[in-house]
Amino acid sequence: MNGVSLSVRKAGWQVRQGETILHPVSFDLEAGKVLGIAGANGAGKSTLLRLLYRFHKPSEGAIFLDGHDIWRMSSREAARKVAAVLQEQPTDFALSVYEIVALGRRPHGSGLARSGKRDAEIVETAIERMGLSPYSHRSFGTLSGGERQRVMVARALAQEPQVLILDEPTNHLDIRHQLEIVSLIGSLNITIVASLHDLNLASEVCDRVLLLHKGHTVGFGTPETVLTPENIAEAYSVQARLVQFAHSERAHLTFHL
Known part of the structure; x- marks a missing residue:
C-alpha cells in the first residue's frame, strides 16, 4: 500500500435548510503523512471526514487525491483509494469476523462470492495484524465494542487503501x-x-494537525505550531499549559478551566 497526496480546496x-456546518477549509497533505483533525464537539470534524470519504459531496469547493477530484471518480x-473506519459500528451483522474483513x-x-488465494492472504494478514485470529469465525454481533472496532480497522486494511480515514480510532x-x-x-x-x-x-502520532472551531x-500545520495554548483556548474554551517532562522530548499538554 502506498499513500497519495490529499488536497482540500475551499471545501x-x-x-x-442552508445552515453551514463546515465553512470553507483548505489544506494540503503530502502522501504518506498523518493528519489529525481536532476540535470540540460540534467543531465539524465528522462532517469534514464525511467529505473526505465521499459520503457527502461538498456544498462548495473540491477534494483531490493526487490531483484528481474524488467526485469525478466512480x-x-x-x-x-479511500477506506473509512467510523466510531459507531453496527451490531447486527449476521456475518463472521472473517466474512466482514473479506468485504474489504x-x-x-x-x-465473499469471488475470493482467490491472494484475497484470502490479504484478509488473513489484516486479521492477524489486528490480533483477531482467535475470533476469525466468531459472529460479529457477539464481540465487544473494542473488538468490533478492530474488525472494522482490519476490513479497511484489507481494502488496501491509499488513504485511510479514522473517526476516533481509539474509541x-x-x-x-x-x-x-x-x-x-x-x-x-x-x-x-x-x-x-x-x-x-x-x-505524538500526527505530522500535521487541523484544528477546527x-x-x-483555527490552525493547520505541525502539532507544535497548531496545538498552542492560545489556539486551544479558542477551540475548546479551556486553558492549556505545556509541561516538559525529563524523560520525554515532547512537551505534554495539561488542561484546566
Missing part, C-alpha cells in the same frame, strides 16, 4: 489496543486522516 458543507475507484476486497472486484479500546492502533498508524505507508479528541495523542479553521 464546505451546508444542510439543506464509486468503485474511490473505494479502492469488494472494491477490487472480489469479496471503545482498552489501553493495550489503543497503543496497538497508535503503533499501526505509525507503521502504515499510506496517507492517514484521523479525528482525535486526545491532543497529546495527536501531537464551530466549522472554522
